[in-house]
Amino acid sequence: MMESGSNIRRAGPLTYRGRAIPETTTDQRLLDRRGPADWVHTDPWRVLRIQSEFVEGFGLLSEVGRAVSVFGSARTKPDNPHYKLGETIGAKLAEAGYTVITGGGPGMMEAANKGAQGVGGTSIGLGIELPFEQSLNDYIDMGVTFRYFFVRKTMFVKYSQAFVVLPGGFGTLDELFESITLVQTGKVTRFPVILVGSRFWGGLRDWIRQTLLSEGVISPDDPDLMYLTDDADEVVDIIRKAHVDLARREFEAEQVHETAQDVEAAERAEG
Numbered sequence: 285m286m287e288s289g290s291n292i293r294r295a296g297p298l299t300y301r302g303r304a305i306p307e308t309t310t311d312q313r314l315l316d317r318r319g320p321a322d323w324v325h326t327d328p329w330r331v332l333r334i335q336s337e338f339v340e341g342f343g344l345l346s347e348v349g350r351a352v353s354v355f356g357s358a359r360t361k362p363d364n365p366h367y368k369l370g371e372t373i374g375a376k377l378a379e380a381g382y383t384v385i386t387g388g389g390p391g392m393m394e395a396a397n398k399g400a401q402g403v404g405g406t407s408i409g410l411g412i413e414l415p416f417e418q419s420l421n422d423y424i425d426m427g428v429t430f431r432y433f434f435v436r437k438t439m440f441v442k443y444s445q446a447f448v449v450l451p452g453g454f455g456t457l458d459e460l461f462e463s464i465t466l467v468q469t470g471k472v473t474r475f476p477v478i479l480v481g482s483r484f485w486g487g488l489r490d491w492i493r494q495t496l497l498s499e500g501v502i503s504p505d506d507p508d509l510m511y512l513t514d515d516a517d518e519v520v521d522i523i524r525k526a527h528v529d530l531a532r533r534e535f536e537a538e539q540v541h542e543t544a545q546d547v548e549a550a551e552r553a554e555g
């Protein structure tokens with residue numbers, strides 16, 4: 285029997301009949317602004333915001349080629365020699381074909397972005413929303429500002445093949461130890477973590493060797509996960525060499541895989 289239009293309502297996969305038909309349509313409820321708004325401060329809603337940050341980040345960065353993340357103090361002024369070194373490193377990385385990714389802020393981040401952009405390289409800023417007013421520095425070609433630190437950190441790791449760590453404070457230390465821990469625990473392919481500035485970082489390196497190693501809280505090889513240099517050219521050389529090594533290891537792994545497949549195929553053919 286035909287059902288009359290007023291006696292039935294379909295809402296997506298649902299069918300309502302008779303008295304069960306809701307008084308309003310789904311669209312009406314979507315477009316109606318009345319009602320409490322406190323759900324925007326609940327965890328399920330935050331999950332959606334977090335998802336959208338991943339989507340924005342992946343969307344911006346997925347087509348970026350070889351890239352290096354450069355970390356360093358937000359407070360360094362342009363007249364500080366560290367700033368000039370950061371600018372030189374940004375420029376040399378860009379000249380070597382690497383996109384330069386920074387936290388998008390002032391100080392050493394600005395220096396590296398400025399250097400990369402100045403030689404026509406690609407300069408990216410992954411900003412972070414902070415309680416005080418912040419904007420991306422002026423030397424960024426592509427930028428995105430994140431609300432969540434951990435989403436932003438994923439972007440640095442996913443889209444860089446090396447980390448360069450210039451002099452900096454707590455934020456820089458956090459980024460340094462995050463990256464070194466990922467390498468140490470094998471959570472990422474081994475890629476170089478390069479500290480720049482031996483006067484600045486030498487004490488930390490010595491403490492790692494003398495205290496952490498002698499207390500047995502790290503493995504004997506772990507201090508070698510970090511390089512230390514003052515030379516911008518050496519930074520680029522270390523990164524290039526690491527890429528050549530990685531490409532060779534990947535090629536060798538592929539060869540082993542193909543050989544294993546050939547052996548399996550031959551065994552199957554022999555019955």
Ligand SMILES: C/C(=C\CNc1ncnc2c1ncn2[C@@H]1O[C@H](COP(=O)(O)O)[C@@H](O)[C@H]1O)CO
Binds near residue numbers: 386411457
């Ligand atoms: C302190 C000031 C601004 C801070 N603005 C930042 N913008 C973007 N990224 C930042 C900012 N502050 C820290 N970061 C990240 O941490 C590293 C620097 O931290 P540090 O404590 O200054 O060493 C840096 O690599 C960023 O990824 C006002 O000038």
